[in-house]
Amino acid sequence: MTLAIIAGNGDLPKLIIKECQKNNKNFIILLIAGQSNPEEYKDLPYHILQIGSISQALSILQDNKASEVVFAGGVKKPSFTNIKVDKEGAILLSKIIGNKIFGDDNILTTITNFFAKKGFKIVGADQIIKNIISSKGILTNKKPSKSDLENIDIACKALETMSDIDI
Secondary structure (H helix, E strand, O other), X not given: OEEEEEEOEOOHHHHHHHHHHHOOOEEXXXXXXXXXXXXXXXXXXXXXXXXXXXXXXXXXXXHOOEEEXXXXXXXXXXXXXXXXXXXXXXXXXXXXXXXXXXXXXXHHHHHHHHHHHOOOEEOOHHHHOOOOOOOOOOOOOOOOOHHHHHHHHHHHHHHHHHHHOXX
16 A cells, blocks of 8 residues: 655655654655645655646556555645646636635545545545644643633634634
């Protein structure tokens, strides 16, 4: 099984690569042009893809027998009018534009669903790197006061509300 790492910017893609290397897991790297710095991957084999080159991405994934895909790293939302797309890119872009009014979460869901429907298992970074997500509970020696707990409850409710409307 080969893992395809579709990499944006930041450290997360590199942490996933280190974990794959540590565990002798086969992987390929697809850097998103303008989002990833190829210099940071100079000692590794990678492919650079334009955002709209979905047919090329699918071809690379199939040629390398990738069965799993992880999306990792930040990606600045491009101007949809400046994206050059291939056939599969046009299909995906039409789905994204149709969902654009629903926010970033729906855009990401549309992208992952697209790849999943093409037969790839979508995995999260937390499925590759164990303990990357904090455990539930108090993580410090100082316990929160009653006032802190009330503020935490208010913040959780606010986060839940904002998440529902994708702010």
